[in-house]
Amino acid sequence: MQLNDKIFGILFGQAIGDALGLAAEGMSREQVAATYPNGVNGYSDIVQDDFRRRWRQGEWTDDTSQMLCILDSLLENRQVVPNDIAERFVQWFRRDGRGIGRHTYDILRMPQYAQQPYEISEFFWKFSRCRSAANGALMRTCITGIWDYPNEAAVYANTERICRLTHFDPRCVGSCVIVAHIIRCELNGVPVSESDLLALGAKYAPEIEEFVQLGFQPDIAKLCLDNPDTRGYTLRTLSAGLWAYNFGTDFRSAIRTLIAAGGDTDTNCAVAGALLGARMGYAALPEDWVQGLLQCGELTEKARRLVEIIVMR
Numbered sequence: 001m002q003l004n005d006k007i008f009g010i011l012f013g014q015a016i017g018d019a020l021g022l023a024a025e026g027m028s029r030e031q032v033a034a035t036y037p038n039g040v041n042g043y044s045d046i047v048q049d050d051f052r053r054r055w056r057q058g059e060w061t062d063d064t065s066q067m068l069c070i071l072d073s074l075l076e077n078r079q080v081v082p083n084d085i086a087e088r089f090v091q092w093f094r095r096d097g098r099g100i101g102r103h104t105y106d107i108l109r110m111p112q113y114a115q116q117p118y119e120i121s122e123f124f125w126k127f128s129r130c131r132s133a134a135n136g137a138l139m140r141t142c143i144t145g146i147w148d149y150p151n152e153a154a155v156y157a158n159t160e161r162i163c164r165l166t167h168f169d170p171r172c173v174g175s176c177v178i179v180a181h182i183i184r185c186e187l188n189g190v191p192v193s194e195s196d197l198l199a200l201g202a203k204y205a206p207e208i209e210e211f212v213q214l215g216f217q218p219d220i221a222k223l224c225l226d227n228p229d230t231r232g233y234t235l236r237t238l239s240a241g242l243w244a245y246n247f248g249t250d251f252r253s254a255i256r257t258l259i260a261a262g263g264d265t266d267t268n269c270a271v272a273g274a275l276l277g278a279r280m281g282y283a284a285l286p287e288d289w290v291q292g293l294l295q296c297g298e299l300t301e302k303a304r305r306l307v308e309i310i311v312m313r
């Protein structure tokens with residue numbers, strides 16, 4: 001498969017998963033079943049309740065908007081410049097900010113954030129007694145697996161730096177590195193093994209092991225994705241992404257199954273969509289879901305520029 005087909009697949013897979021996953025964000029499995037008795041088949045199915053009508057049908061949410069802050073910074077600087085990415089997060093937060101998670105909200109609203117992102121990020125993590133480990137960095141990390149993909153050490157270092165801009169917890173960093181690792185393996189045509197992911201995760205936090213294993217067993221119910229206490233947990237989203245990557249037979253049914261499971265479905269599907277797109281390529285994405293993205297043209301243009309830079313390096 002061509003490199004550009006995979007890169008387009010990753011970026012569009014993320015955007016589609018995010019825009020469609022919004023349909024069930026915050027719902028339990030039972031609520032999803034009651035709201036969508038025939039499942040979610042397209043953007044026009046998304047119920048227009050108080051939460052969801054802030055987005056037009058086919059619009060992606062904060063997950064992809066923040067991923068694009070990173071991508072825009074890379075397109076302009078041709079290298080990872082953490083303070084520039086932080087500045088773009090702030091600009092997005094002030095201009096839009098819809099769907100932002102509590103943890104990221106607390107950080108981005110600090111007036112000195114763009115000047116001292118790491119200090120602020122670490123402060124809020126410590127303030128949470130080192131408990132805060134939300135999925136707000138994992139949701140935007142697919143791009144860090146693409147940039148510098150031939151260089152393993154660079155991918156890991158870039159991913160760590162960009163994650164810690166807002167999420168300091170080692171469970172957040174480890175989950176981002178695992179997803180970036182899979183994406184770079186796909187781009188390099190290298191197989192991904194459970195043992196490699198377990199070894200990688202163990203470098204960051206012992207809690208990661210259990211959630212990697214969950215993503216390598218077929219029963220999605222065991223992932224407890226709609227658990228109201230932990231549905232925004234970075235490791236729960238990691239297991240959702242791994243499950244889709246390992247057991248998704250086609251893009252459409254994998255995303256529909258993750259939506260039906262409830263929980264933080266936009267983020268779970270954003271991560272899963274990126275990983276499925278990496279594995280299957282752009283040509284395997286449902287055409288109606290690609291064309292139905294309201295900002296399809298904008299994403300196409302950015303993906304094209306990214307591929308151009310990467311191919312020329």
Ligand SMILES: [Mg+2]
Nearest residue numbers: 061062063099
């Ligand atoms: Mg979101």
